[in-house]
Amino acid sequence: MWSFLIATVLLPLPLAVSTWAQESRPPDASRPSGRAVLERIDENLVLDSATGVSEMIIHGRSGTRSIRSRFWKQGADSSFVEYLSPPREAGKKMLKLGDMLWTYAPEPADRIITISGHLLRQSVMGSDLSYEDLLENSRLIEVYDAEVTGEEPVGGRPCWVVRMTSRVDDAAYHSRTVWVDKERWLPLREERYARSGRLLKKTTIEEAQRIGERWYISRATFRDMLSSGEGTEYIVESIEFGAEIPGHIFSKAALRQ
Amino acid sequence: MIRFLLKGIVRDRHRSFFPVLIVTLGVAVTTVMHAFMDGMADEMVRNMARLDSGHVKVVTRGYGEIVSQIPNDLAIRSADSVMAALEARYPGMEWTPRIKFGGLLDFPDSTGETRAQGPAAGFAADLLGEGSGEIARLNLAQSLVRGRLPSSPNEILVSDEFASRLGVEIGGTATLIGSTAYGSMAVHNFRLAGTIRFGIAPLDRNMLIADIADVRYALDMEDMTAEILGFFPTTVYDDGAAELLADDFNGERPSGGPAGLRMLTLRGQGGIGQMLDMARSRSAIIIAVFIVIMSIVLWNTGLMSGIRRYGELGVRLALGESHRHVYGTLIAESILIGIGGTAAGAAIGLAVSYFLQEVGWDISGMMRGSSVMMSNVIRARVTPATWMIGLIPGMAATILGAVFSGSGIFRRETSRLFKELEV
């Protein structure tokens, strides 16, 4: 689910894509295992390449601003983002390769900064999430034990409620609850909890769209539940699946180009 | 009669020169001391005003509430128009924007990779703006340790200790990795123009001073400023005037939410007022003690100039002058000495005080490296009280001395006084 978040808010990459809808299986009458649900979500993430344009709307103390970016994505581990607007942010780039993260600040700074140590704590573009979140292991199944605890509709769509509990020491969140669309296998709502059980963060999906045989999330809102802010909205303006992405995009050299 | 006494005083060096000299000296020193103490209190206020508080300071309400968190997202927007409005409404005042910020200062090697980095406490002021007095106000020229002051955009100063610890050279690139007012990562290249010393350990650890235009650009704060400091044309802080100004400004803005503007006076910020009161009462104590000591010294002088002349007085008594008359002339003389000495002392004292007020005494040569926090120039302040303060020791003490020593005339036998007339 982490990657889903990355998809929606952080590195605006639409990873949460589902093709299962096309099989139009009737929703399982019997409850699937948590593991099965996670596997299905994880499998979605390793879909082939995608590129597109997305917008992030950040509600801060001092007002609202919107950031547009173009993204390229290959598999679960490689992604590249170039910011388009506002002019202030245009030309900034970000590259994620596995568990490494770099940003590039264009001229006049012209510097590539490895995001590590303290910098990982910084917020991405002023949103409620930090760079560190991007380096999270994107395969939920490697991090969490899952259990389907019930079913509940979200936005009129029937969902499985999946409760996940981390089984490694370095998971950013101790537990999560996801509402997964029974039919499309898209996560429609997610809550993340601290070890103490306190709700820390909450994501809601406002809109999902279909391109060809794929479903993808086109509008979501992310909120830090400890602070009184209004959260960050994420909108996919356009997306293209299976595009040819030159391999050199996913390299440090591409940051300076 | 007075002419006679004056002649006597002028012609007898022991009667005139020494007493007048001492009264002069005493009055001058008291006057200078008074002006100096006032100047020191002013200096404290001036330091506070120029570095942090201004005579008045305009911030947003939200910023003012959590100022210790440096919440630059709550900075003043449309800073230029706010500044223009301030300038139009309060002509004669000088307004200047300031921004504080934090970040990582990163020094790259030739390949652009990080060579050294450390957290920096940033301070932005209008260093390069035309007609800006900030470089002088912050005492930067005197605080420079190495290199030079910023003269073109993107040049910065850092504390010398910080630069030495990171082993960076003047002229090198320094990248600020910070956070914009909107929370994005800010990456901005500066060039290290020079290093400075503040004289305050915490600041000397990691201070960074940059021009506000660069910092606005770097932190995405175009046309924004965290604070606008206002300075009266006089260097001396006038609390009443500042209150009036703040009332006028705030009166027009009853609330306005977290983005609403507030004007704070120097006294109204973080308990500075109480500190000033403390400094003032301390200087009052010192002045009082000083005047007491000075008075006793001059009293002693008056006393001695009386004693010195017991012989002469004996002769005068023997010649038939009345005790009362002799005593009267003695006191009249001391008044003349007091007037002369006080006038001369006040003149010298005021001259020195004015000099210290207007020009100042540059002690940078005596200081082992100067700093931003301490002005190198000792300044005095002449107030109406400065004119009067010398009168107490100068007149009162001198006359009192004569009154006491002269009283011996009544107590002693004429013959004994006469005997002291050495031939």
Added chain:
Amino acid sequence: MLVPKLAWRNIVGAGLRTWLNVIVLSLAFVMIIWAQGFVRGMFEYTRHTMIQYEIAGGQFWHPGYDPYDPLTIDEAHGIVPAALQSLAGEGEATAVLVAPGAIYPDGRAQNVLLKGIDPAQTVVEIPTGTLAGGGDGYIPALIGERMARQTGLGEGDWVVVRWRDAGGTFDAADMRIEAVMSTTLASIDQSQVWLPLEQLRGMLRTPGEATFVILGRETPPPAAGGGWIHRDLDYLLSDITAMIRSKYVGMAFFYGLLLFMALIAIFDTQVLAVWRRRKEMGTLMALGMVRSRIIALFTLEGALHGLLAFLAGAIYGIPLLWWTARAGFPLPEIAGEMGFALPERLYPSYGALLVLGTAVLVMIAVTVVSYLPAAKISRLRPTDALRGKMT
């Protein structure tokens, strides 16, 4: 013995003149001691407060700990070396664990340092006992007055605290402010929250770890090992030592003026004495006293002023200084906000060295000033002197 006796008689015989000189000199003397005592009191207070509340007998730092680098704080903790551990067990030391976190008063995140300390510790006088009541249900917290002002939190208030454990997992819980401590030290107050050590260790999942260990005041530093660095008092107090030193320098000007005025009075007296007592000198010479002894006599007379001033100063100065040292001076409470601790009342502190040093300085100055006019005597011819002439 003749010279001291004569000198004593002469100056006592001079009456009011002498006493005025003595009073002036003693006032200058007492003022200098008082003012220095004031500065010293400030220094002692700060030093004492820091020792009391913060540094006790010195500290051992985790090798990665740099209190001025907030970026490295979350890495700067480790298992407490055995030697320190056993001292802590005996109450001779106490471990402190530091971690960055955030609290959310009114839903606005504020970055803070979480500091864990044993509620039962007695090494520093932070009122950690107030943290003893914490249970599983919540986190008890202790904050200082500045922090309370900064966050708007008060005793009994609840606030959400968020942190990350050693593995990086986010965690958050409710924290209850058990007490707001009154302290003049910003360094244990500003942007800090004190928690029970074991609870913070549990929160961070760092059992047995600490960032630094404070030694008891009487505890000799052990060989800690593990790369932990011993920071002695000189190191920990170096900032305030430097600050106080600069204060001393600033006050030297004031001392100089005071002393200068007093010395003028003595000088004046001496000049007059030498002038008025020519016949006496002539007589002494005629009786066979050598010039050097006469100079000694006059110099001694002048210098006796210093001695008398010392005694006179003692008569009213000792009770006065004693009283100010006991009663103290009220200071505005915000004085402490300016970086180093200042109390509500400042108690001047007068050391023996301070008093003796000042006394010696004054005596030397007075003697020199007394000698200068007396030196004229050496050119005096006895015959002239006897006739009351001065050459």
